[in-house]
Amino acid sequence: MLSNILCEFYMKKFFVGLVLTLLLPLTALAQTDIYIRGSGKLFPIALPQLCLKSGESKANREIPRIIAKNLIISGYFEVLNPEAYIEEPGKCLAPQDVVYSDWSVIGAEGLVRGTVEQAASQITIRLYLHDISRQRVVLGKEYSGSSEQIRAIAHKFSNEILRFFTGQAGVFGSQIAFSSKVGRFKELFVMDMDGSNIRQLTDDRGLAVSSSWHPAGQMLIYTSYRKRRPDLFTINLLSRRIQQITNNPDLELGGKFNKDGSLILASRSSGKESDIVLMRPDGAVIRRLTRPNGSIDVSPDWSPDNSRIVFCSDRSGGPQIYVMNADGSNQHRISFVSSNYCTSPVWSPAGDKIAFVCRAERGFNLFISDTDGSNPLQLTSYGNNEDPSWSPDGRYLAFATTFGRGSVTHIAIIRNDGSSLTQITHGRNSDSQPAWGPLPH
């Protein structure tokens, strides 16, 4: 487990030094608006096996597979079934020699082809995105690195494809932390955003819940019962070192670092009160932001500029969503959808939206509204859907869902317009409380 993490660490370090060469001028970039699709129509794209030019490698098969999975998750593409491809799998052809009619006839509008060259431990991968109707290459990249970097390379090119089509790079390669049952305990796990590479982080043998990321992306803050009483802890993803942040008989929950990691927002249940508090990273409370009026105030989240805070409060009866300034002033309710139970607010990375959960239509469902509560949009309407967490680009929400009547929860991803629901985890241990990490550097 540790070697796995260390390996990743070195990989990340090395990746910064990756050669990233633009092979072709992106003259087509100015015309990308042609490609932007609404969530209704998906862009049909083909991802055949790459040409293995030299050496032995699995990359020629794995890279198209990883990119295909990413593009499906993105919600913008329909990946055409490889069995329909006319071109022989892995055929080596110069980009200009591609027979476009072989691809247009099966309905492809986009095509990703490329080459793999493996020499010793060094791998060189060239990837091209073809526009079938214009019969030309519109995006080309060369990557080189070690063979362990195949997945990272596939993610990089997936992000480039998304940038080409939508004007904004994707978030492939980012990670999602979550809680999952291990026997009667709940432990923290982390995975790649496509659901692969799941690793157990904690062995707290209690409840490890409500995790969120430090802005630098190498540490999580979470609530754990590892010392029998709930307190805030941090865990470093590389060293697995756990540090205790609070140590008291109270219940601290939902810790959220601010954008430079110098402050922690959390809720603290103490005696009759459950309030939002601001702490230093050492757990020392700077001040209480909500009044001790006997109500439950929980689940705070920062606006991206840290000037405001959204939280959940039952001060008006059932739980509803409230916004206040970062100093605690101007507390006002923003959730007015027809529900007597709204919780779990999270502020979008662009700052213009808030996602939350409300009990509606006999289940718990995801909603998005403007930060003043206007323009509410219900994203889900089936089963129980909880714990939303924004992707770093704000295009998606990860959340925990039962997919209908089931009782086991899985992590799923949905576009912020409610389209393209994709199941990410498939285990039987009730995965919950996803926390989407920042983009890797």
Added chain:
Amino acid sequence: MRIVKVLMAVILVFGLSACACRTKQVGAGNVPVAAEGSILKDVHFAFDSYALDSLAREILRKNAEWLKAHPDRKVEIEGHCDERGTNEYNMALGAKRARAVKDFLVSLGIAADRMSTVSYGEELPLDPRHNEEAWAKNRRAHFKLL
């Protein structure tokens, strides 16, 4: 001979303690196994509520009698919720339930320092099923004798 006896005793003690330690590590965790109260009965709550109804108060009066009769015993009051609603809110709700029970027992004359509270939210259901009956059982305050 004496040395042998001492040595055997030492081995026995070490052996036993090592054994006990291992048993504890394997069997125990840092959260309790969900169980129904036997000596001190559980009290139950309505959905999203920490109010004590008349039945809950009656049970707590009986629990208070037992606590008065056993002044050396301390308890931990656990607050629990059903699975509906969000984990984080339910964690805070469980804390309120435990606290409501403690406050009522204090009002009946039980010393506050004999009672600690802890919330497990919806994480340790007594009944794992997903229906009204199970939810009603799971919305509870449970007493753990310390």
